[in-house]
Amino acid sequence: MTQLTERTSSRPVDPGPVRGRFDRTDLIGYAAFLALLLYGLAHTYWAFGGEGFPFGADDANPEYSAFEHVGRDRLAPWTAGGFLGSSVVALLLALPGRRRIPARVLVGAAALPAAAVFCTLADFRILGNLAYVFMLKFGAINWTVVNQLFAVVSVGLLVASAIVYQRRTSGACTGCGRTGSGAGRPSPESAARWGRRAAYTAVIVPLLYASTRWAWALGIPLGISDELWEEGKEDNLWIAGAALATMGALGSLLTLGLVQRWGEVFPRWMVGLRGRRVPVSLAVVPATLVSVLVTIAGVMYIRLHLQGAFDNQKDDWGATVPEMVWPVWGIALAAATLAYYFRRRGICKRCARG
Structure with a gap:
């Protein structure tokens, strides 16, 4: 009987879905919310005529931009709405428990802004500037590149938060993604x-x-x-x-x-x-x-x-x-x-x- 108890107690315990309990992995979602909110407010400032808009026709090198001929007055309201809307998604993903909105919808809502940033706002200059940093050449870094990097990090946190949310609501471990059954786990x-x-x-x-x-x-x-x-x-x-x-x-x-x-x-x-x-x-x-x-x-x-x-x-x-x-x-x-x-x-x- 003692041996059976020892064997049973040594088995991994299935944590099951986490409901109403704060998990430190949710900090990713709150970080995404804060970053996207602040950046959305910055774009709102630019939409109302503020100086320093970094994208489109205002880009330091507009020939690389997907919005080369689109000015701040037309582009900034869309980017502001996109980042503010994404911050709401991030908050919904971070809050403990399940949402009434299907998990697939929330995860898809997180993937969409990430795809938009990766395919339109960001470009090869981030990678090029990273190489220049390793070469101790910092002169190529400009305001547009800094904003591209911030946008990529923000939506990257959003995607990570969506992964944590999907794991949490499906009963998987929020840290590693494993489930008690081990189904779909690659050897x-x-x-x-x-x-x-x-x-x-x-x-x-x-x-x-x-x-x-x-x-x-x-x-x-x-x-x-x-x-x-x-x-x-x-x-x-x-x-x-x-x-x-x-x-x-x-x-x-x-x-x-x-x-x-x-x-x-x-x-x-x-x-x-x-x-x-x-x-x-x-x-x-x-x-x-x-x-x-x-x-x-x-x-x-x-x-x-x-x-x-x-x-x-x-x-x-x-x-x-x-x-x-x-x-x-x-x-x-x-x-x-x-x-x-x-x-x-x-x-x-x-x-x-x-």
């Missing part, structure tokens, strides 16, 4: 298989892009006209481009850590860390960030292509076509990161499931 073996394919894809795509930039730096006008290559050479653009491409290539090689042993245990040459386990968040957080930014950048190039921005550059395909494949890179990196998380997340401290 470490299956995650390793599809994660490996995704990781290799995430390595190949940026190397294809980098090969064009390295060729230009070496004097080979691969995919561009001789005239354009000469113009870039005079301004030393190809050296800078090769440097950025090299950073991207090195980052893509780090992706292999998601499927290699050294991505789980620090290698011998890392003095002071050798032999220690690599924290899961150390790999998951930056890889997730890069996957989002790379996808945003690629979507921008696809959008510009559909808008006809590159119609006069058909002979210079090397300057735009490689970037259009970036969403494949971003999605593959996200999948590889998810597989890495599934393989290494271990036993959840909240629900004790493993």
